[in-house]
Amino acid sequence: TRLLTGELASLCMPETELETLSRFVEKQTMCRDYRATESLGRGPIMVMVDESSSMNGDRIAKAKGLALSLVWLAEHQKRWVSLVGWSSEDQIRTVTFQPGQVDHAELMEWCATQWGGGTHPPLYEADKLFKEAGAPEGKTDVIWITDGECCLAEYDVQRYLAFKQRSQAKVWTIGIGTTGESFKPICDVVASIDTLGCDTQIVRDVLSI
Secondary structure (H helix, E strand, O other): OOEOHHHHHHHHOOOOHHHHHHHHHOOOOOEOOOOOOOOOOEEEEEEEEEOOHHHOOHHHHHHHHHHHHHHHHHHHOOOOEEEEEEOOOOOEEEEEEOOOOOOHHHHHHHHOOOOOOOOOOOHHHHHHHHHHHOOOOOEEEEEEEEOOOOOOOHHHHHHHHHHHHHOOEEEEEEEEOOOOHHHHHHOOEEEEEOOOOOOOHHHHHHOOO
16 A cells, blocks of 8 residues: 555556566565654553452463553554552552563463452552653553442542543443443543453554554
8 A cells, every 4th residue: 555656557567567566575665654744642551450359360371461461562563551450448559661671470470469358449549650650641542450349439530531531541441241330420431341361453543552
């Protein structure tokens, strides 16, 4: 699709078709070069993983696997990434990486650990976690991964919505075996799936951020 019109025309002519194909294979054809004229202004990616006891086994393994994929994505997009494991109230574990500075030992330790408590999303800590990350402001992507329903206090919801506006955040919730209904007041996208896999549309959408 990036080939110049002249190169496409050469493919239609029997006299030049093979020669053009040869140059195409050797990456010598003339193509359009697209470049952005302004910076994307992307902020960090924040992955909020439910580490309650009901996430044990396959669910937590796949949730941490998706978190690893988002770390890889952040590295290639030169974005900050924060991984937050949460469970009962005040059970929060965070690891943050700057672009190009992923500590793989620290990353693996975060992936291998699970709280195993209840389901209490730390909405009240969102602004604090964002500031502690030290990431530059920009369009932020926040992904919640959970298998539970919970009651979100109105005060916490309002605080979270204020954080969402300040950080220009798009918020996703992936509900595993649950509707994710309780997260709708704070989210732009809520999807319910039976199992967390790369073949599900919501996972493909998240990985395309």
